[in-house]
Amino acid sequence: MKALTRSVTAAVVLMAAFGATAAEIDPAVVFDMGGKFDKSFNQGVFDGVERFRTETGVKYREFEVTNETQREQAIRKMAQRGANPILGVGFAQAPAIEAVAKEFPNTRFSIIDGVVDLPNVQSVVFKEHEGSFLVGMLAVMASKTGKVGFVGGMDIPLIRRFACGYAAGAKHVNANAEVIQNMTGDTPSAWNNPGRGAELTKGQFDRGVDVVYAAAGGTGTGVYQAAKDGGKLAIGVDSNQNYLHPGTMLTSMVKRVDVAAYNAFKTAMDGTWKPGIQVLGLAESGVDWALDDNNKALISDDMKTKVEQAKADIIAGKIKVHDYMSDSSCPN
Amino acid sequence: MEEAFVFVVLTATATVRVATPLILCAMAGLFSERSGIIDISLEGKMLAAAFAAATIAALTGSAWLGLAGGVMAAICLALLHGFACITHKGNQVVSGVAINILASGLTVVLGIAWFHRGGDTPSLEAAARFMPITLPLADTIAGVPVLGTLYSRLLSGHNLLVYVAFLAVPLVWWVVYRTRFGLRLRAVGENPTAVDTAGISVTWLRYRAVLICGVLTGIAGTYLSIAHNASFVRDMTAGQGYIALAAMIFGKWRPWPAFGACLMFGLLDAIAIRLQGVHVPGIGEVPVQFIQALPYVLTVVLLAGFIGRAVAPKAIGVPYVKER
Numbered sequence: 001m002k003a004l005t006r007s008v009t010a011a012v013v014l015m016a017a018f019g020a021t022a023a024e025i026d027p028a029v030v031f032d033m034g035g036k037f038d039k040s041f042n043q044g045v046f047d048g049v050e051r052f053r054t055e056t057g058v059k060y061r062e063f064e065v066t067n068e069t070q071r072e073q074a075i076r077k078m079a080q081r082g083a084n085p086i087l088g089v090g091f092a093q094a095p096a097i098e099a100v101a102k103e104f105p106n107t108r109f110s111i112i113d114g115v116v117d118l119p120n121v122q123s124v125v126f127k128e129h130e131g132s133f134l135v136g137m138l139a140v141m142a143s144k145t146g147k148v149g150f151v152g153g154m155d156i157p158l159i160r161r162f163a164c165g166y167a168a169g170a171k172h173v174n175a176n177a178e179v180i181q182n183m184t185g186d187t188p189s190a191w192n193n194p195g196r197g198a199e200l201t202k203g204q205f206d207r208g209v210d211v212v213y214a215a216a217g218g219t220g221t222g223v224y225q226a227a228k229d230g231g232k233l234a235i236g237v238d239s240n241q242n243y244l245h246p247g248t249m250l251t252s253m254v255k256r257v258d259v260a261a262y263n264a265f266k267t268a269m270d271g272t273w274k275p276g277i278q279v280l281g282l283a284e285s286g287v288d289w290a291l292d293d294n295n296k297a298l299i300s301d302d303m304k305t306k307v308e309q310a311k312a313d314i315i316a317g318k319i320k321v322h323d324y325m326s327d328s329s330c331p332n
Numbered sequence: 333m334e335e336a337f338v339f340v341v342l343t344a345t346a347t348v349r350v351a352t353p354l355i356l357c358a359m360a361g362l363f364s365e366r367s368g369i370i371d372i373s374l375e376g377k378m379l380a381a382a383f384a385a386a387t388i389a390a391l392t393g394s395a396w397l398g399l400a401g402g403v404m405a406a407i408c409l410a411l412l413h414g415f416a417c418i419t420h421k422g423n424q425v426v427s428g429v430a431i432n433i434l435a436s437g438l439t440v441v442l443g444i445a446w447f448h449r450g451g452d453t454p455s456l457e458a459a460a461r462f463m464p465i466t467l468p469l470a471d472t473i474a475g476v477p478v479l480g481t482l483y484s485r486l487l488s489g490h491n492l493l494v495y496v497a498f499l500a501v502p503l504v505w506w507v508v509y510r511t512r513f514g515l516r517l518r519a520v521g522e523n524p525t526a527v528d529t530a531g532i533s534v535t536w537l538r539y540r541a542v543l544i545c546g547v548l549t550g551i552a553g554t555y556l557s558i559a560h561n562a563s564f565v566r567d568m569t570a571g572q573g574y575i576a577l578a579a580m581i582f583g584k585w586r587p588w589p590a591f592g593a594c595l596m597f598g599l600l601d602a603i604a605i606r607l608q609g610v611h612v613p614g615i616g617e618v619p620v621q622f623i624q625a626l627p628y629v630l631t632v633v634l635l636a637g638f639i640g641r642a643v644a645p646k647a648i649g650v651p652y653v654k655e656r
Contacts, residue, residue: 035450035451035566036450037448037449037450037451037452038450064450155621181608182605182608183608186621189570192565192566192567193568193570194561194563194565194568195556195560195561195568195570196570196605198560198561199346199349199350199601199602199605200605200608202346203342203346203605203606206342218452218565221452221455221563221565222561225455225561225562225563229562244455245455
């Protein structure tokens with residue numbers, strides 16, 4: 001039995017090594033809960049890998065995780081079948097990637113939104129607080145009541161980081177601005193519960209909020225719908241979601257997960273793939289706010305100037321946006 | 333004072349919105365279980381109905397056709413359940429679980445095949461949804477203290493299906509306790525042999541019960557996808573069918589107590605939503621986790637301490653085999 005295991009491992013390692021040296025790559029992506037059409041985070045990754053496929057003609061393997069136990073199984077399956085590189089999506093896949101990456105030291109892994117410290121893993125994280133700061137400013141400038149809302153998905157430090165940056169941006173414009181925050185839940189189903197998202201949003205509107213920012217994956221669709229039904233404004237997240245409801249989508253906090261996903265595959269193909277941690281903020285165009293035809297009527301020139309100024313200041317280091325994950329607390 | 337009153341009214345309004353699918357499902361389950369058919373497939377029927385309603389509303393642009401489609405989908409699954417459990421005397425729990433799994437998988441597969449949005453349906457325009465109805469004079473008397481607020485905020489401004497759900501409760505009570513059909517329905521769940529001896533078809537009675545169950549779950553599913561929300565999202569029922577089932581057992585298989593249990597679940601959910609991040613005088617900000625655990629904690633406490641023994645219909649879960 002031991003001999004068998006050893007020979008299987010050897011074969012797998014050999015295959016993996018072969019895959020790594022050849023220019024032909026066999027990339028794989030494992031989407032997380034929420035699914036590749038969540039119009040938000042996963043969909044951003046999907047757009048990125050689709051762009052890679054259309055540009056290079058290289059097909060990729062994919063899997064959509066629908067419950068928590070599947071993450072590690074899916075990633076291990078991909079590795080066993082010789083996929084390389086393997087792209088994991090979302091913080092929640094970090095433990096799974098870590099476990100599998102140790103078993104397959106010759107396979108390259110990339111993870112977006114999580115950090116795994118291994119020699120064959122590339123971790124891409126974003127400074128969401130910087131992008132959220134900008135949309136927080138826009139929210140308060142667009143608000144008539146001075147009260148703005150935030151609806152998070154699952155209550156985790158990453159989402160608190162969005163909330164904290166948003167609140168900081170709001171207070172930067174108006175120190176008296178009130179930010180009302182809600183989290184959808186404590187389990188991964190909180191990424192896919194639009195009904196609850198809509199209820200939370202209506203609750204915030206009842207308390208005087210008139211601009212709401214959702215960082216909640218698929219739950220966000222309920223938030224945006226509630227804003228549209230209530231005639232208020234909403235701010236999208238991760239992908240540019242302005243097109244969902246033109247007229248009531250103030251802007252979107254764009255996180256270029258598509259670029260990160262594309263680069264993970266492209267660099268592997270070109271042989272320039274590197275392990276380690278990449279942190280993408282405003283300066284690296286990793287995060288930004290979205291302005292297009294769908295929302296330009298809602299953004300006045302004054303708002304635009306102020307936000308662009310703040311953006312330049314953050315890049316120059318004149319404004320420091322507090323990162324919730326640095327000390328697990330938020331000064332606002 | 334005024335602010336506290338508005339808070340109470342708004343919480344009550346949210347309760348009504350959240351409790352609507354629970355009430356419809358609890359009433360649906362009541363019919364089925366009173367006739368002796370265990371129905372844990374409320375969840376699956378509601379999900380299938382939600383998908384069918386959203387699909388048809390998206391294709392035709394008509395909320396009414398959506399409702400018809402949703403009800404039809406739920407009826408089909410109800411008949412399937414009936415065919416397995418009544419005609420073929422299969423295990424009712426197994427059949428129910430199978431329907432739940434079928435609905436959860438089939439809706440996503442069909443959704444991906446038809447709309448290419450990962451199982452979701454397109455967002456609906458206002459015309460294809462049941463929109464809030466403003467009751468007569470609601471705006472005129474909104475300024476009247478207390479009564480005006482109550483009328484304009486709590487009673488008015490819901491969509492049609494909410495009113496249907498609340499009217500369904502007295503109707504179900506009347507049917508179950510005041511009609512010949514209701515008497516026979518209760519009898520067939522307790523002692524089908526006696527009903528059979530009286531010359532009444534057990535099979536036909538039970539089929540009628542699951543059909544009514546299908547219609548009500550169909551309305552509940554339709555409410556979720558085209559009235560409360562504006563599209564179908566995969567697994568959007570999120571366990572509400574099971575909560576409705578629990579509410580019905582809480583209410584000891586009776587309409588009014590079950591209705592009360594649904595409202596309680598709805599209220600706890602609404603409070604959980606409203607109290608997040610609110611400073612409660614004297615306590616400070618209540619931790620989110622505590623608020624979110626509250627409905628479940630209270631459920632356990634109430635079940636253990638206050639509700640007492642819930643006695644199910646005697647013949648529940650037992651297929652009726654006619655003696656030859």
